[in-house]
Amino acid sequence: MQWLFREDRAAQSLLNKLIRSNLVDTTNQVEVLQRDPTSPLYSVKSFEELRLKPQLLQGVYAMGFNRPSKIQENALPMMLAEPPQNLIAQSQSGTGKTAAFVLAMLSRVEPGNKYPQCLCLSPTYELALQTGKVIEQMGNFYPELKLAYAVRGNKLERGQKISEQIVIGTPGTVLDWCSKLKFIDPKKIKVFVLDEADVMIATQGHQDQSIRIQRMLPRDCQMLLFSATFEDSVWKFAQKVVPDPNIIKLKREEETLDTIKQYYVLCNNRDEKFRALCNIYGAITIAQAMIFCHTRKTAGWLAAELSREGHQVALLSGEMMVEQRAAVIERFREGKEKVLVTTNVCARGIDVEQVSVVINFDLPVDKDGNPDNETYLHRIGRTGRFGKRGLAINMVDSKHSMNILNRIQEHFNKKINKLDTDDLDEIEKINN
Numbered sequence: 103m104q105w106l107f108r109e110d111r112a113a114q115s116l117l118n119k120l121i122r123s124n125l126v127d128t129t130n131q132v133e134v135l136q137r138d139p140t141s142p143l144y145s146v147k148s149f150e151e152l153r154l155k156p157q158l159l160q161g162v163y164a165m166g167f168n169r170p171s172k173i174q175e176n177a178l179p180m181m182l183a184e185p186p187q188n189l190i191a192q193s194q195s196g197t198g199k200t201a202a203f204v205l206a207m208l209s210r211v212e213p214g215n216k217y218p219q220c221l222c223l224s225p226t227y228e229l230a231l232q233t234g235k236v237i238e239q240m241g242n243f244y245p246e247l248k249l250a251y252a253v254r255g256n257k258l259e260r261g262q263k264i265s266e267q268i269v270i271g272t273p274g275t276v277l278d279w280c281s282k283l284k285f286i287d288p289k290k291i292k293v294f295v296l297d298e299a300d301v302m303i304a305t306q307g308h309q310d311q312s313i314r315i316q317r318m319l320p321r322d323c324q325m326l327l328f329s330a331t332f333e334d335s336v337w338k339f340a341q342k343v344v345p346d347p348n349i350i351k352l353k354r355e356e357e358t359l360d361t362i363k364q365y366y367v368l369c370n371n372r373d374e375k376f377r378a379l380c381n382i383y384g385a386i387t388i389a390q391a392m393i394f395c396h397t398r399k400t401a402g403w404l405a406a407e408l409s410r411e412g413h414q415v416a417l418l419s420g421e422m423m424v425e426q427r428a429a430v431i432e433r434f435r436e437g438k439e440k441v442l443v444t445t446n447v448c449a450r451g452i453d454v455e456q457v458s459v460v461i462n463f464d465l466p467v468d469k470d471g472n473p474d475n476e477t478y479l480h481r482i483g484r485t486g487r488f489g490k491r492g493l494a495i496n497m498v499d500s501k502h503s504m505n506i507l508n509r510i511q512e513h514f515n516k517k518i519n520k521l522d523t524d525d526l527d528e529i530e531k532i533n534n
């Protein structure tokens with residue numbers, strides 16, 4: 103993950119939000135570490151148990167939420183407890199973190215007080231807008247509650263004071279609004295949320311700005327930090343900005359290669375790889391496939407060649423705007439195209455359940471040219487989801503890439519069989 107550029111992390115996160123239509127369901131257990139281990143630990147199975155204000159409960163149901171997600175079950179009672187408690191929570195993207203802290207902010211606000219009481223930091227302008235949308239939706243039946251966006255371009259007159267009760271923004275602008283411009287009185291903030299902490303610290307300057315903002319807040323302000331991942335650096339940052347925290351972790355669903363048939367095809371060059379790919383397509387019925395290339399250039403070339411052969415191809419490429427990428431993925435999901443050609447950077451973390459075949463047109467390597475096992479698992483692990491059998495085909499075109507493949511086999515202790523794409527009978531067999 104480290105080699106991803108920081109813009110990619112923010113873009114990836116936004117992309118996931120734009121294309122996500124449901125909660126990511128997980129069967130994994132939640133790990134809870136309480137600040138005070140003697141206090142009773144409780145979780146809720148329904149939103150009613152939380153005794154939310156009726157307007158909020160209405161908002162929650164209007165969004166189609168029937169019951170709390172796994173992370174919400176544990177996080178919500180902690181966040182809503184009296185006196186307020188601090189929380190550091192980690193769970194994979196799509197598990198309901200945003201909805202959880204939005205509910206916490208909305209519950210704590212006193213709408214009669216016309217000044218900012220909740221402050222939420224997002225790593226980018228776009229992510230701030232996305233979270234803002236959730237606040238607006240959930241607060242839909244709470245008309246007296248207002249939201250301000252502290253993001254670039256949102257210019258206020260000097261000397262002005264903000265009357266909105268919730269402020270969401272990026273660290274730079276929020277810092278200016280709290281200190282230099284004094285639009286916000288940080289001493290009146292009751293809830294401070296740091297969203298997407300992992301993306302935040304990957305962005306230059308954000309970490310320091312967040313810490314400076316946090317220092318201006320009152321001691322009894324409730325601090326909440328959320329992250330999809332918990333590398334050491336995130337963890338260190340989290341501890342710096344959230345004193346005496348409760349901690350909740352939800353492990354990612356383990357991906358496995360057990361239900362996936364893996365093959366490799368030996369070729370001499372790019373054109374041969376393309377021919378082999380066409381042979382595979384000629385021999386087996388593929389519902390939908392994702393094809394990964396190492397560079398944008400190869401991805402573009404391959405998409406054009408496949409279209410020329412009559413395939414309906416979608417191309418997901420790095421130079422596209424995030425919204426364009428989301429549109430491409432949406433179309434692919436709907437089955438409008440059967441093949442999605444992409445580079446890794448674009449497609450990391452994107453789930454398309456109906457993909458039955460993954461083709462590594464180029465094997466995944468890190469920036470030093472070593473096998474990127476994590477990405478390999480991520481790419482093809484998806485095909486075997488939900489007990490369905492999947493098929494992964496790796497294209498090998500040099501001694502070097504054979505070496506990479508061998509190291510991948512060793513890493514997973516799994517044999518990847520050779521496939522002869524000139525032998526159509528053999529290809530047919532792999533699909534059964």
Ligand SMILES: Nc1ncnc2c1ncn2[C@@H]1O[C@H](COP(=O)(O)OP(=O)(O)OP(=O)(O)O)[C@@H](O)[C@H]1O
Pocket residue numbers: 115118119122123124125126165166167168169170171174193194195196197198199200201202330
């Ligand atoms: N209790 C719930 N019941 C049904 N759907 C929910 C529930 N909570 C959240 N969702 C929906 O699930 C999706 C993912 O939720 P959310 O955006 O809160 O996840 P997240 O963990 O914050 O993801 P990210 O890490 O990307 O911010 C959203 O479409 C949201 O509306």
